[in-house]
Amino acid sequence: GESVGLHLPTLSVQEGDNSIINCAYSNSASDYFIWYKQESGKGPQFIIDIRSNMDKRQGQRVTVLLNKTVKHLSLQIAATQPGDSAVYFCAHHPPVYTDKLIFGTGTRLQVFP
Amino acid sequence: DVKVTQSSRYLVKRTGEKVFLECVQDMDHENMFWYRQDPGLGLRLIYFSYDVKMKEKGDIPEGYSVSREKKERFSLILESASTNQTSMYLCASSPYTGDEQFFGPGTRLTVL
Numbered sequence: 138g139e140s141v142g143l144h145l146p147t148l149s150v151q152e153g154d155n156s157i158i159n160c161a162y163s164n165s166a167s168d169y170f171i172w173y174k175q176e177s178g179k180g181p182q183f184i185i186d187i188r189s190n191m192d193k194r195q196g197q198r199v200t201v202l203l204n205k206t207v208k209h210l211s212l213q214i215a216a217t218q219p220g221d222s223a224v225y226f227c228a229h230h231p232p233v234y235t236d237k238l239i240f241g242t243g244t245r246l247q248v249f250p
Numbered sequence: 251d252v253k254v255t256q257s258s259r260y261l262v263k264r265t266g267e268k269v270f271l272e273c274v275q276d277m278d279h280e281n282m283f284w285y286r287q288d289p290g291l292g293l294r295l296i297y298f299s300y301d302v303k304m305k306e307k308g309d310i311p312e313g314y315s316v317s318r319e320k321k322e323r324f325s326l327i328l329e330s331a332s333t334n335q336t337s338m339y340l341c342a343s344s345p346y347t348g349d350e351q352f353f354g355p356g357t358r359l360t361v362l
Contacts, residue, residue: 171350180254180340180353181293226292230348237308238351242292 149247156214158244160227165208169230171238172201172212176223184212184225214246222248253277254354256341262360269328271357273341280344282324283351284308284316287338299324300347331361 150156162170168189173181187194187201187210194201200213210227224243231239257272275282283298285308295308297316305316313335317325324343328335338358342351 169348173353178355180342180355183350183352186350237295237298238293240293242290 146242147245147247149249150217152217152219152248152250154217156212156217156221156246156248158212158214158225158227158246160210160212160241162208162210162227162229162239164229164231165205166232167229168232170201170203170210171228172199172210173226173228174221174223175226175243181226217246217248219248219250222246254341254343254352256339256354256357258357259355260358260360262362263328263331264362265332267328267331267361269331269359269361271326271328271339271341271359273324273326273343273354274322275324275341275343275352276322277343277345277352278321279352280321280346281349281351282318283342283344284314284324284326285340285342286310286335287340287356293340296326331359333361335359336361 171186172184174184175181185196185199185201187203198215202211224245226240226243228238228240254275263269281300284296285293287293294310296314297308299305299318302321315327338356340356341354344351
């Protein structure tokens with residue numbers, strides 16, 4: 138079945154360090170991937186996306202890397218700030234179910250001063 | 251900015267009550283979704299709609315129904331609330347299939 142897994146449920150980093158959040162997916166035909174950030178008491182917010190014809194995409198302080206060979210997705214946050222503390226979800230659109238997003242269970246990022 | 255609003259942030263209901271959760275989006279999006287979010291289980295799709303009066307079952311539709319009479323509004327209905335429906339409910343919308351989804355702030359429902 139479809140699944141999107143996360144390697145670590147909680148990630149703790151020092152303020153100013155870089156953070157890397159990982160995600161594995163099982164459907165090799167998946168063609169669109171999204172990272173969401175969810176702060177406490179709020180709904181998920183879009184951070185960055187990437188399509189399967191790309192290996193890397195950069196935003197403001199964030200980079201998403203896609204390795205289709207091993208079906209792995211990562212989110213890199215540069216110079217992590219206290220405001221980055223949240224739960225991060227990866228999600229993907231399997232091509233068969235184009236209306237649906239399949240979500241991972243989330244990784245909690247904790248930033249310490 | 252896209253805005254998705256949900257009628258209540260917190261709701262407490264009793265077992266057996268009929269519960270309505272309302273969601274409104276202001277960007278003329280075609281698709282709307284209802285999820286529930288539980289610790290350790292992530293987001294699970296209950297129902298979605300890709301057009302007015304159209305609905306499709308998601309992964310966990312049992313015990314729920316939906317209504318979409320207008321494009322901007324998507325309602326989730328718990329016909330007879332049960333304690334195992336205590337959860338965070340999230341509504342989302344997207345302009346087209348395969349696009350990112352924009353989420354509302356969520357409704358935390360407690361069924362006693």
